[in-house]
Amino acid sequence: MGKIESIQEFLPDDKTAAVITGGVNRRYLSGFNSSAGAVLITKSRARLMLDFRYYEAALKAVGPDIEVVRFTRLIDDLNSIFLKENIKSVFIEDCYVTVAQLDEYKKAFIPAVLTEGLSDKLAELRMIKTPFEVEKIVTAQRITEKAYTEVLNYLKPGVTERHIAVELEHLIKVYGGERVAFDLICITGQNTSLPHGVPGDRVVKDGDFFTFDIGSVYDGYHSDMTRTVAVGSVSDKMRMIYDVVLQAHLKAQKRITAGNTSADVDIAARDHITESGFGEYFGHSTGHGVGLDIHEAPTVYKTDKTVLKDGMVITDEPGIYLPNEFGVRIEDMYLVKGETPVDLADITKELIII
Ligand code: ZN
Ligand code: ZN
16 A cells, blocks of 8 residues: 555545645655645545745656645645535644644644644554665665775774764765765764764774764665774773674564564663673663654664564664773664565674774
8 A cells, every 4th residue: 555545544534634744754755855835635635735946846756646736825725625625624743743833723724633643654654664765775874884984994093083973974975975864973982982972072092992873864765873893902891892782783683573573672682781781881772763764663672562564674773881981882774574684784793993
C-alpha cells in the first residue's frame, strides 16, 4: 500500500480529512520540499497545497497520486474545500503543530479539529523505508565515508577538534552532501567522555582517543556513524573498554532481525556492558531510526516494544563514557532484512591507531 493510501485508510469516513503541515511529513508524502504549504488528504483525493513560489516546480516534480493545488490563503482555501466536500472533521499533527497554531486552527477551520493519531500514523509509515529511500540513506553514508577517510590524514598531534570538524563539513559538501546531518561531534582526549561533546580548541595528543559522530544529508535523507580511533598509541584500559563496546555493538547487531523488538536490541548491548562492569557509564539508548530526520521512530531502548520489520533503518550505537578519562562509542546504521541485518556502513569497526 502506498503512503497516501495508508493515510486514506486511517481516515474513518469520507467526512474526515487530514491536513499535514509539518515540513518533513509534507516532503515524505509528496516527495516535494517546500518551506510552506500543506498536504490535504480525503478518502478519495490527495492534494499538495502550495503558494505561487513552488507551484510550477511542483507540477513537474510531483507524481500522479497527488494533485498540486495553488492556494492564495491556505486556511480560507482549505475551508472552501471542506465546505464543498462536506468535511466535518480534520486531523492535524499533534507532534508538529504548536499550541498557538492549534488555537488558530480551532478558531479558523470550519470542521472540528482532531489531534490524536495522525502524527503516530505518519511516524509508523516513515519507519519502513522503500528501497528508494534506503538508497538515499546509503548515498549519504558513502559521502560521509569518503570525507571521513580523507580527514583521517589530517588527524595528528597538534591539530584542534575544530579544525577536524570544519574540514569534515567542507569535504561532506565537496562530495555531494546537501549539508551535515547534525552538528558534527569531533572530540578528543577527556572530551570523548561527553557523548554529545562540542568540537573546540582542544588539541589532539599522542595516546588520546578521537571520537567522530558524523553524518551527511542527501536529497533530504540522513546518515549517522560514530567511530572512535586512537592517536599514536593506546593504553590497555582504552583497548579493554573499546573491546567491551565493540562486543556490545556486535551483540546488538545480531538482534536486528525482523520479529525482534527494539528492546531486544538495546538489552543485548546493555547486558553486555553491565556484565562487564560498566553499566553505569552507558547512559543513553542503543539507537534510533534514521530517515528524513536524523532521529526518528523507533527509539532503540529497553522499554520500546516496536517490532522490527523489513525496511526499517536503525542505528546501533552503544558507548562507555568514563568521566574525566575518555569515552568510546561505535555506531552504524542497519537495514532490517529478515534474519540478516544489513550494515549500511563500509568502514572497519576494529580499533585503528593513527
Ligand atoms: Zn551518531
Ligand atoms: Zn545516532
